[in-house]
Amino acid sequence: MDEQLYRETLLEVFRNPENRGKIDSPDLEAKAVNPLCGDEVLLQIRLSDKQLIKKAVFSGNGCAISQASASLLAKHIEGKKLIETQKLDVSDILELIGINPTPSRLKCALLSLEVLTEAIKNGSKSKSR
Amino acid sequence: MRQIAIKTKIALDTEKIRKDFPILKREIHGKPLVYLDNAATSQKPRQVIEAISNFYEQHNANVHRGVHKLSEEATAAFEGARKKVADFVNAGDVRQIVFTRNATEAINLVAYSWGRKNIKKGDEILLTQMEHHSNLVPWQILAKEVGAKLKFIPINENGELRVHSSELGKYITPKTKLVAITHVSNVLGTINPIKQTISNIRDLRSDIRVLIDAAQAVPHMIVSIQNIRPDFYVFTGHKMLGPTGIGVLYAKKELLEDMDPFLSGGDMILEVDWERSSWNYIPWKFEAGTPDVAGAIGLGAAVDYLNSLGMKNVREHEKELTLYALEKLSKVKNLVIYGSKDIEKRSGVISFNIINNKGRVAIHPHDLASILDAEGIAIRSGHHCAQPLMEVLGIPAAARISFHAYNTKEEIDKLIPAIEKAKKIFEA
Numbered sequence: 001m002d003e004q005l006y007r008e009t010l011l012e013v014f015r016n017p018e019n020r021g022k023i024d025s026p027d028l029e030a031k032a033v034n035p036l037c038g039d040e041v042l043l044q045i046r047l048s049d050k051q052l053i054k055k056a057v058f059s060g061n062g063c064a065i066s067q068a069s070a071s072l073l074a075k076h077i078e079g080k081k082l083i084e085t086q087k088l089d090v091s092d093i094l095e096l097i098g099i100n101p102t103p104s105r106l107k108c109a110l111l112s113l114e115v116l117t118e119a120i121k122n123g124s125k126s127k128s129r
Numbered sequence: 130m131r132q133i134a135i136k137t138k139i140a141l142d143t144e145k146i147r148k149d150f151p152i153l154k155r156e157i158h159g160k161p162l163v164y165l166d167n168a169a170t171s172q173k174p175r176q177v178i179e180a181i182s183n184f185y186e187q188h189n190a191n192v193h194r195g196v197h198k199l200s201e202e203a204t205a206a207f208e209g210a211r212k213k214v215a216d217f218v219n220a221g222d223v224r225q226i227v228f229t230r231n232a233t234e235a236i237n238l239v240a241y242s243w244g245r246k247n248i249k250k251g252d253e254i255l256l257t258q259m260e261h262h263s264n265l266v267p268w269q270i271l272a273k274e275v276g277a278k279l280k281f282i283p284i285n286e287n288g289e290l291r292v293h294s295s296e297l298g299k300y301i302t303p304k305t306k307l308v309a310i311t312h313v314s315n316v317l318g319t320i321n322p323i324k325q326t327i328s329n330i331r332d333l334r335s336d337i338r339v340l341i342d343a344a345q346a347v348p349h350m351i352v353s354i355q356n357i358r359p360d361f362y363v364f365t366g367h368k369m370l371g372p373t374g375i376g377v378l379y380a381k382k383e384l385l386e387d388m389d390p391f392l393s394g395g396d397m398i399l400e401v402d403w404e405r406s407s408w409n410y411i412p413w414k415f416e417a418g419t420p421d422v423a424g425a426i427g428l429g430a431a432v433d434y435l436n437s438l439g440m441k442n443v444r445e446h447e448k449e450l451t452l453y454a455l456e457k458l459s460k461v462k463n464l465v466i467y468g469s470k471d472i473e474k475r476s477g478v479i480s481f482n483i484i485n486n487k488g489r490v491a492i493h494p495h496d497l498a499s500i501l502d503a504e505g506i507a508i509r510s511g512h513h514c515a516q517p518l519m520e521v522l523g524i525p526a527a528a529r530i531s532f533h534a535y536n537t538k539e540e541i542d543k544l545i546p547a548i549e550k551a552k553k554i555f556e557a
């Protein structure tokens with residue numbers, strides 16, 4: 001069961017996460033906190049002129065599942081059209097992280113998706129202003 | 130010469146006790162359940178579960194209303210439970226025991242009914258750095274509403290409150306109206322010297338009211354309200370082997386008499402006119418609507434059960450387990466334990482983390498808890514509803530084990546290799 005939750009591939013991502021970092025003046029960004037455990041994820045996105053995600057980075061701290069999920073999602077959306085990433089859902093995240101968390105830990109896994117949705121929403125708000 | 134080494138006899142027969150708790154037979158992920166999350170909620174003995182089903186099967190009726198037989202039985206059982214609770218904490222006059230949903234609701238009741246009447250703009254409410262959110266947020270809301278100020282008594286490096294009479298004077302001012310302190314910390318396990326603290330407060334200013342949050346105290350030790358002499362004292366049923374949905378507010382009679390109702394409606398009135406109503410006598414003035422009759426009866430059964438064990442024995446048993454666990458845990462490399470090392474000042478609550486050589490949390494408590502869960506071991510992880518305290522400790526979260534009468538040393542023996550397993554998985 002735990003071996004299922006903490007598969008070596010996921011732990012490897014947690015230990016050496018790709019796309020971890022911060023960028024100056026991102027086009028989109030959002031931060032979310034999981035009140036249950038204090039997991040924290042900040043996602044920052046730089047867009048190309050064609051609404052393509054040129055760069056996506058995350059920072060923050062928290063459990064292995066939330067941090068690995070943020071890393072994998074950031075990597076996954078790079079090079080994709082912004083509009084494409086809006087279609088991402090729970091099943092996509094689960095596929096990315098390759099595990100099926102218990103209900104209480106699902107929140108940790110989905111924090112990254114929540115931040116992405118929020119970042120896109122923030123972006124469209126600032127544009128309409 | 131006095132004999133120093135007196136072998137203490139085992140305080141409780143856990144083997145027998147465990148048979149009373151049906152849930153302890155459960156297997157979790159194919160392993161026997163090791164339940165170490167008692168500070169969150171305790172398990173319930175058969176006697177409590179049966180008291181509740183027996184009420185519904187044999188005596189169910191509304192209380193304080195009907196003149197028929199069942200209603201009289203239900204009322205007698207409900208009020209009998211109140212008496213049991215009053216005696217259990219040596220509260221004196223039973224009318225000083227108000228049933229609420231939980232400890233949180235009891236604190237909200239005080240904040241609403243007493244606070245709004247007595248705390249004014251510029252007044253100060255003194256809390257501590259180790260309060261649970263339930264003894265913090267209601268005061269934040271009240272303070273914001275009336276323009277009062279919150280102050281906090283800090284903790285020292287051992288996780289103890291700085292409440293010596295010399296230090297207390299720094300926090301008590303002419304504007305202090307209320308001091309609200311936890312009896313036992315749900316994170317650090319610290320048993321605060323509340324009797325002495327209350328006495329010190331009254332020496333400084335006799336008109337200050339003191340509320341004690343005893344959610345983590347009453348389930349685990351002998352409590353005598355008449356000895357402690359607080360103004361308000363709150364606790365909850367579900368942490369003391371009772372059901373969820375029933376909590377207790379003790380308040381001094383004269384305070385209850387003076388306070389306005391919290392919720393209003395049925396059962397809390399004497400007379401109702403089209404325009405106005407007069408309030409029922411205490412404690413019913415504060416129990417609007419049909420109360421949790423079965424919950425109160427279940428709590429009464431829990432009190433009977435705890436009395437049959439003896440609270441002195443419960444405390445001794447938990448002390449023994451805590452000492453044992455502290456010793457075992459302190460041998461785990463890179464494991465840091467928070468709170469006092471003095472067993473006399475500590476209840477059966479141990480918070481800890483696995484750290485790396487830089488002193489930072491190496492395994493997030495949620496990850497640790499998930500790995501332990503796979504071994505059938507239930508612990509709590511997170512900020513334990515005490516986020517400001519986590520900030521003081523400089524950690525985002527912690528893992529916590531907490532005991533009750535049915536826990537055993539064998540369970541602690543299972544915990545240690547499970548923690549080692551987590552360390553192996555995380556290479557910590």
